[in-house]
Amino acid sequence: MEGTLHLLTAGESHGKALCAILDGLPAGIPISERDIDRDLARRQLGFGRGARMDIERDHAEILSGVRWGKTIGAPTSLLIRNKDYPNWEHMMAVEPRGEGTLPPETKPRPGHGDLAGCLKYQTLDARDVLERASARETAARTAAGALARALLKEVGVEVVSRVLQIGGVSIAGSQKERLSIESFVGADDDPVRCTDGEVSALMIEEIKKADEDGDSLGGVFQVAAFGVPPGLGSFSEFSKRLDARLFCALSSIPSVKGVEVGEGFGLAYLRGSSAHDEIFYSKEIGVFRKTNRAGGLEAGLTNGEPIVLNAAMKPIPTLKKPLATVDIERCEPALAMKERADVCVVPAAGVIGEAMVCLVLAEAFIEKFGGDSLGELEKNMGSYLKEIARLWVPKRGLD
Ligand code: EPS
Numbered sequence: 001m002e003g004t005l006h007l008l009t010a011g012e013s014h015g016k017a018l019c020a021i022l023d024g025l026p027a028g029i030p031i032s033e034r035d036i037d038r039d040l041a042r043r044q045l046g047f048g049r050g051a052r053m054d055i056e057r058d059h060a061e062i063l064s065g066v067r068w069g070k071t072i073g074a075p076t077s078l079l080i081r082n083k084d085y086p087n088w089e090h091m092m093a094v095e096p097r098g099e100g101t102l103p104p105e106t107k108p109r110p111g112h113g114d115l116a117g118c119l120k121y122q123t124l125d126a127r128d129v130l131e132r133a134s135a136r137e138t139a140a141r142t143a144a145g146a147l148a149r150a151l152l153k154e155v156g157v158e159v160v161s162r163v164l165q166i167g168g169v170s171i172a173g174s175q176k177e178r179l180s181i182e183s184f185v186g187a188d189d190d191p192v193r194c195t196d197g198e199v200s201a202l203m204i205e206e207i208k209k210a211d212e213d214g215d216s217l218g219g220v221f222q223v224a225a226f227g228v229p230p231g232l233g234s235f236s237e238f239s240k241r242l243d244a245r246l247f248c249a250l251s252s253i254p255s256v257k258g259v260e261v262g263e264g265f266g267l268a269y270l271r272g273s274s275a276h277d278e279i280f281y282s283k284e285i286g287v288f289r290k291t292n293r294a295g296g297l298e299a300g301l302t303n304g305e306p307i308v309l310n311a312a313m314k315p316i317p318t319l320k321k322p323l324a325t326v327d328i329e330r331c332e333p334a335l336a337m338k339e340r341a342d343v344c345v346v347p348a349a350g351v352i353g354e355a356m357v358c359l360v361l362a363e364a365f366i367e368k369f370g371g372d373s374l375g376e377l378e379k380n381m382g383s384y385l386k387e388i389a390r391l392w393v394p395k396r397g398l399d
Pocket of ligand 1: 013050051052053056133134135136137139254318339340341342
């Protein structure tokens with residue numbers, strides 16, 4: 001992210017640590033390492049994760065930007081050490097210790113960045129590529145997302161997620177449901193973060209079967225934001241449209257191949273008369289909608305309804321029963337390299353999706369309401385909400 005809120009992450013999957021620097025948060029936001037670790041722990045869970053998650057216990061150390069429990073308006077930097085690093089010290093050494101003694105990874109996995117990365121960086125060792133391409137990097141994003149979430153909490157926004165589909169098993173009709181915050185209750189207590197117990201059991205069976213077959217699975221996760229006021233984002237430039245920025249943020253999660261807002265692709269089948277959310281008015285709640293097919297976004301702006309996004313993930317490319325590839329050193333047919341890997345990461349990806357949505361929404365709040373401190377931002381937001389109070393009453397959607 002390089003806008004009002006600027007996020008930079010660094011770190012290799014098996015290197016010493018991951019780090020994140022988030023610049024642009026106003027001063028005065030309450031934040032603790034415990035808040036960040038809560039999201040890091042949620043990201044590590046989910047049935048279908050590999051053995052690496054038994055090694056890691058992700059903890060973010062706040063190095064700067066927070067004093068006495070509150071942001072001070074300075075860049076916030078975070079450090080997450082990789083517990084697995086001592087097992088990879090030789091392989092991942094900064095000095096050329098392993099060079100010539102450890103074999104290069106020359107059998108790129110179809111679906112991973114191995115081949116394109118080797119071509120791009122002109123190397124025959126995919127280790128140089130896969131370490132940064134690894135989804136381990138999303139731990140740093142999740143930590144930064146927790147900082148953004150802390151700002152959103154102060155302005156009454158809640159960002160949640162759940163799993164809709166794993167492989168061929170899905171929650172029926174979930175795409176068309178009118179969502180409330182209650183629709184997400186129980187996700188965190190379920191092994192695959194699914195809110196339907198019967199479907200969850202089938203999903204677990206599906207993952208077990210894929211694991212037995214040496215295979216992997218993808219699926220669909222859903223992220224929603226409640227309590228977002230209308231008018232965030234902009235249609236003045238293509239790059240400022242909030243839906244586009246949310247699509248970009250979610251599609252940047254490794255393995256995500258498709259993102260939709262609201263009823264998304266389903267809307268393409270309908271006529272205009274049944275595709276849009278008609279506008280009604282009552283004295284008590286101002287303008288309101290009976291449906292939310294648009295997923296809270298119209299013309300690149302929030303419209304005051306809950307924001308609802310679905311993201312589809314392809315199955316993990318690292319397979320116990322590897323696919324055909326080419327040994328790029330020998331230019332001979334081969335089987336793709338085998339790495340320890342997860343079978344299914346859709347439950348974890350929902351948590352990463354929340355972090356990405358938090359970052360985009362926090363930035364949109366800062367853009368709209370400005371200010372160097374949380375107090376200033378809240379004052380500006382309060383006066384805006386007062387101006388539009390005749391038509392719109394805050395926090396609808398959370399009830
Ligand atoms: C990943 C491969 C696995 C996953 C990793 C992403 O790592 P390893 O090769 O060490 O077993 O566990 O995800 C994480 C480490 C994580 O924290 O999510 C990959 O190739 O993308």
